[in-house]
Amino acid sequence: MTEIFEAIKRSAIRIKEAIEYDDTGYSDHHNATGDTQLKLDIKSDLIIEEEFQSVLSVKEIVSEEKEEATPLHVNGKYLVGYDPLDGSSLIDVNLSVGSIFGIYEGDYAGSSLKASVYVVYGPRVELVIATDKVYMYRLNKQNEFIFQKEIHLGEKGKLNAPGATQKGWSKEHKALVDAIFQDGYRLRYSGGMVPDLHQILLKGGGLFSYPSTSDVPKGKLRMIFEVFPFAFVFEKAGGMAIDGKNRLLDLAPMHPHDTTPCFFGSNEEIKRVLSIHG
Ligand code: AHG
Ligand code: MN
Ligand code: MN
Numbered sequence: 346m347t348e349i350f351e352a353i354k355r356s357a358i359r360i361k362e363a364i365e366y367d368d369t370g371y372s373d374h375h376n377a378t379g380d381t382q383l384k385l386d387i388k389s390d391l392i393i394e395e396e397f398q399s400v401l402s403v404k405e406i407v408s409e410e411k412e413e414a415t416p417l418h419v420n421g422k423y424l425v426g427y428d429p430l431d432g433s434s435l436i437d438v439n440l441s442v443g444s445i446f447g448i449y450e451g452d453y454a455g456s457s458l459k460a461s462v463y464v465v466y467g468p469r470v471e472l473v474i475a476t477d478k479v480y481m482y483r484l485n486k487q488n489e490f491i492f493q494k495e496i497h498l499g500e501k502g503k504l505n506a507p508g509a510t511q512k513g514w515s516k517e518h519k520a521l522v523d524a525i526f527q528d529g530y531r532l533r534y535s536g537g538m539v540p541d542l543h544q545i546l547l548k549g550g551g552l553f554s555y556p557s558t559s560d561v562p563k564g565k566l567r568m569i570f571e572v573f574p575f576a577f578v579f580e581k582a583g584g585m586a587i588d589g590k591n592r593l594l595d596l597a598p599m600h601p602h603d604t605t606p607c608f609f610g611s612n613e614e615i616k617r618v619l620s621i622h623g
Contacts, residue, residue, distance in 0.1 A: 346448065346460060349403065349423065350474060352396040353446055357464040357472060358488050359392045360430065360444060364466050369437045377412045377602045378567070385436060386410050389429035389444065397425060407453070407601050409570045414601060423459070424449040426569035426601075432537030441467035443539025447574040453601070455594035461574035465543050473543070475578040481547075498584040501613035502550025505530040506541045509565065513558030521621045525552065525614070538566065542575055542609060546582055550611030552618070556589065557606040564606035568598045572607045585615035589622035 367385055374382045390410040397403045397417060404421030407414040409428040425448055432442040446462040447453075465471045470484035473496065482490035507522045514522070526532070530551065535541055538553070545551040555566050566572050576586035576593035586593045586609045593607060608618045 346402070346423075346476070348400045349397075349425065349448055349460075350462065352400050352403075353393075353444075353462050353464070354472065354490050356389075356393045356396045357444060357466075357470060358484070359396075360389045360464075361466055361470050361484070363388050363392070364430075364436060364442065376410050378409070382410060383430070383433050383436070386430050386433050389433075393427060393429050393444070407569060409567060409602075412601075422450060424451075424453060424457075426453055426573075428567070428570035431539050431571065432535075435535070435537050440535055440537060441465055441540035442537055443543075445539065445571055445574050447569060447577070452597070453569045453573075454597035455568070455573045455576065455592075456597075458573050458577050458594065461577040463539055463543070463574065463578070465539050467540060471543070473546075473578065475581045477581065479546075479578055479582045496546050496578075496582050498546065498579070498582045498611045499549040500611060502545060502548065502552070502611045503530055504533045504545050504548055504551030506532075506534045506545065506551065506553040508534065508538075508553070508555040509558045510560055513560045514556065515558075517621050518554075518556050521618065522554075525617070538571060538575070542578075545610065546578070550584065550614070552608065552610040552614035554608045554618070555606060556608075556622075561604070564604045566607055567602055567604050568593075568596060569601055569603075572605055575609055576607070579609045584609070584611045586610075587615055587618065587623075589618065 428445040444464045448460045449457045472482045479496040579586045
């Protein structure tokens with residue numbers, strides 16, 4: 346597993362540099378979800394593929410930016426699902442973005458996840474690794490990731506990050522979000538799930554939601570590359586992650602790009618979601 350983490354660190358340093366200095370324009374390609382790819386989405390994907398090519402324990406990779414999985418090493422133990430550049434459309438307004446990795450064994454079900462990693466490219470570059478616990482690192486001037494602390498969620502937080510088009514929310518979901526704000530929670534939503542979830546994790550808790558809506562009944566966020574890796578982080582940090590009714594890590598995708606509604610948070614907020622959506 347360590348060689349996988351090291352490859353992710355090397356990728357992150359290269360992607361950070363691309364974000365800082367490369368062209369932020371669109372390419373003329375679309376990904377499997379139909380999004381027009383930025384040149385930076387494609388480049389980040391290639392950087393990661395290149396770095397994993399030298400890691401013998403990686404059997405296969407599957408990326409948000411590729412239609413199908415790419416086989417790497419037949420005798421490898423792990424499958425890696427990743428979103429090379431999450432929130433990439435925020436780069437041209439200079440907001441934080443991220444990379445997300447799920448390290449699976451056997452298949453891409455939530456229950457097959459062995460570890461997850463995410464990188465935040467913000468004013469600083471931070472990397473979070475979840476195995477048995479959740480560890481945070483920060484990039485220094487010498488391009489080394491220095492351990493900062495373990496991340497633990499409180500039982501209850503103060504932040505609310507309600508995603509998706511509000512026009513398409515159900516009546517129940519709208520009532521839930523209103524009630525949470527009535528209880529004094531503060532709105533924190535940048536449109537990038539990596540910095541939005543990182544903020545909730547570091548500020549002790551709260552709720553991030555991307556529900557089923559009339560325009561996207563199965564949500565927007567993808568199980569393999571976005572939802573499962575963060576569900577793993579939240580559980581290991583002492584919080585919970587559900588699709589409204591079920592534990593996210595009990596789900597399994599039929600196709601690499603399958604999406605699901607999702608709610609990540611500390612225990613009190615998720616119990617509240619269960620009482621409405623469950
Ligand atoms: P991506 O850039 O990889 O397509 O994903 C962006 C995602 C996620 O980061 C964010 O939480 C969500 O899209 C925001 O969607 P809405 O604008 O619909 O809330
Ligand atoms: Mn994404
Ligand atoms: Mn992406």
